[in-house]
Amino acid sequence: MKSAISEATTQRLSLLLRGLKALEAEGLTTASSALLAERFSLNSAQIRKDLAHFGEFGVRGVGYRVADLRSKLQALMGLSTPRTVVIVGAGNLGLALADSRNFNNESFKVAALFDVDGRKIGSRSKTGVPIRAVSELPQALSAMGATIGALAVPPDAVREMALTLAAGGVKGLLNFAAAPLAPIPGVVVKNVDMALFLEGLTFQLASASS
């Protein structure tokens, strides 16, 4: 297992991938790092450095071949084939995630929401994602081939639900609950803490005014 890739690198590569898709849609076949930088507010030296870290992508004097780089980057990021996602917790946050086109799209398909509330089970989110019973999780996970789980449950349910997902074959967990999830062997865990966005923003405001 390689060492974890930094959050910053991941974000830059995600933004670069979006940029490449946009250029490809415009019909561009090659692009220099300077063009990529200018179009997508990235740093050209940083782009070259990031890409060099993962192999030789550029062609001297030509720049990057857009479709080729897009496809390699997609493969590198594990995004060549769509991933099946399940969301545990069909409260406001779980429903918001299921219905967001940022979260449920061609790369990530939200197959189902799971909840313990009998009034919700059997219904669907606005965009049609079915809400199923948490008790069905073990059987449903393998049937769906879900590899990613998102937790949008109350803090005291986080650990149990995470272990249920892991036992069902989920390899990556995004935890949106207001309680951090400790590591689980064999699973990549990412805690998403909404407070960090607010704190980051406040820090920038404080720095800007000092």
Next chain:
Amino acid sequence: MKSAISEATTQRLSLLLRGLKALEAEGLTTASSALLAERFSLNSAQIRKDLAHFGEFGVRGVGYRVADLRSKLQALMGLSTPRTVVIVGAGNLGLALADSRNFNNESFKVAALFDVDGRKIGSRSKTGVPIRAVSELPQALSAMGATIGALAVPPDAVREMALTLAAGGVKGLLNFAAAPLAPIPGVVVKNVDMALFLEGLTFQLASASS
């Protein structure tokens, strides 16, 4: 205006601040960077480097004075006094944010949600945050002293709502909508794209299995 602080630094300082609060609550008066690193899964050299960047916080042979460092870090991050936040959009995401203790707490107080849906206006979120009419925003913003706005609206409403918030004195915007918000002069804008979390997780999974 200083140059923007990196996302990574901000996140590390946020986690360090949480750690210091926890140690203070346990009654600890001093702590070495090694202890801080061990307790909060941070890197001790990185802690020293981050803190050195912002001034001299440590005492040789003693380590850091916990309460002192906590208070200085809080001030540095603009978190000494609570900030008033408004959320535009009382759909699932807006409601989830208003009711999250990660988002609405002692440092950040969500004063109100704003929406255009007459069926929602006048009601409250589960935890009691009032839902008001978007048309009241200009008057309400100055009355509330809101400095931070969160956007949880449909993509085509992002820009207009952002400009309304900026005109009302909001200095920082967190955009959760599925459409990025271009810069607005005098306002710190942070786009939160849920897809980046999924992509980051997938990237780590792809790297772990290669």
